[in-house]
Amino acid sequence: MLALHVLASGSSGNAAVVENVVTGAGVLIDCGICKRDFLSRCDQAGFNPARIEAAFVTHEHGDHVKGLGVVLRGLAKLGCQPPIYVARGCVANSDALAKVAEAFEVHELAAAAGAVATAGADVGAIEAAARASAIEAAGVRVIPFATSHDAAASFGFRIEDAADGDAIGYLTDSGVVTPAAHAALADVRILALESNHDPKMLAAGPYPYVVKQRIASDAGHLSNGQAAAELAALVSASRAAGQREPQTVVAMHISQNNNEYSLAKRTLEAALAEANCAADVLCGYQARLTSAR
Numbered sequence: 001m002l003a004l005h006v007l008a009s010g011s012s013g014n015a016a017v018v019e020n021v022v023t024g025a026g027v028l029i030d031c032g033i034c035k036r037d038f039l040s041r042c043d044q045a046g047f048n049p050a051r052i053e054a055a056f057v058t059h060e061h062g063d064h065v066k067g068l069g070v071v072l073r074g075l076a077k078l079g080c081q082p083p084i085y086v087a088r089g090c091v092a093n094s095d096a097l098a099k100v101a102e103a104f105e106v107h108e109l110a111a112a113a114g115a116v117a118t119a120g121a122d123v124g125a126i127e128a129a130a131r132a133s134a135i136e137a138a139g140v141r142v143i144p145f146a147t148s149h150d151a152a153a154s155f156g157f158r159i160e161d162a163a164d165g166d167a168i169g170y171l172t173d174s175g176v177v178t179p180a181a182h183a184a185l186a187d188v189r190i191l192a193l194e195s196n197h198d199p200k201m202l203a204a205g206p207y208p209y210v211v212k213q214r215i216a217s218d219a220g221h222l223s224n225g226q227a228a229a230e231l232a233a234l235v236s237a238s239r240a241a242g243q244r245e246p247q248t249v250v251a252m253h254i255s256q257n258n259n260e261y262s263l264a265k266r267t268l269e270a271a272l273a274e275a276n277c278a279a280d281v282l283c284g285y286q287a288r289l290t291s292a293r
């Protein structure tokens, strides 16, 4: 059985832990927050950070990596030195990641997901390639998939409990839902899905035109409406295939300038109600913990 602890989510900093609740071990996804926040939110979650057995980086943007080096040094003092999975292109594009790669054991993530990206829109081929690229740590299987974002490389993850098949889907920082993402996010119990902005608030908001265009583009971030449409598509595809529907949906990377937590939550709840799915919707917050169990 798995739990998802969203330590922080939003444009100022992102970090999450997937915990294997049977063993207390876990894997880290991104660390764009400071060590103090990282440690205090792990503590609130009841998760011992010294039990992190692998760290995964979605992409090199600062809101996902800026705290990683300091946190890893802190973990090393606790005797915890997890392998880090990150794309080489991301390391080349980020001073913060280059420093991490100098000091710690780094493994290539792009090679694993490369096969997924080249499998095109054939869901069966994507699933086969994704399974072949799975990384095992902490009693879980982490399956990376390619996302669509303006980074050197970018990934989301499907995380499966190797013992009981429990599964979590994790997608942030993607302008569209890629075929690989759609395939990987089906049949999960907990779904963490980007619901970044409301298009009207973005258009009327304070950002410069080029930034607005970037966020709304296919290589930007998912809007509330895109997240809602994907949720509906996932529920109907899961039903048609006799697979699990999500029980808990966590709205992720919610913009504090171009969205409201309550609006993202309502939009996803409405899509679930329309699809006759009883899942709970939570929000990942910028400055406090959300745990989905």
Ligand SMILES: [Zn+2]
Pocket (backbone or CB within 6 Å): 010, 011, 014, 061, 063, 064, 173, 253
């Ligand atoms: Zn981001």
Ligand SMILES: [Zn+2]
Pocket (backbone or CB within 6 Å): 059, 061, 149, 151, 173
């Ligand atoms: Zn990003």
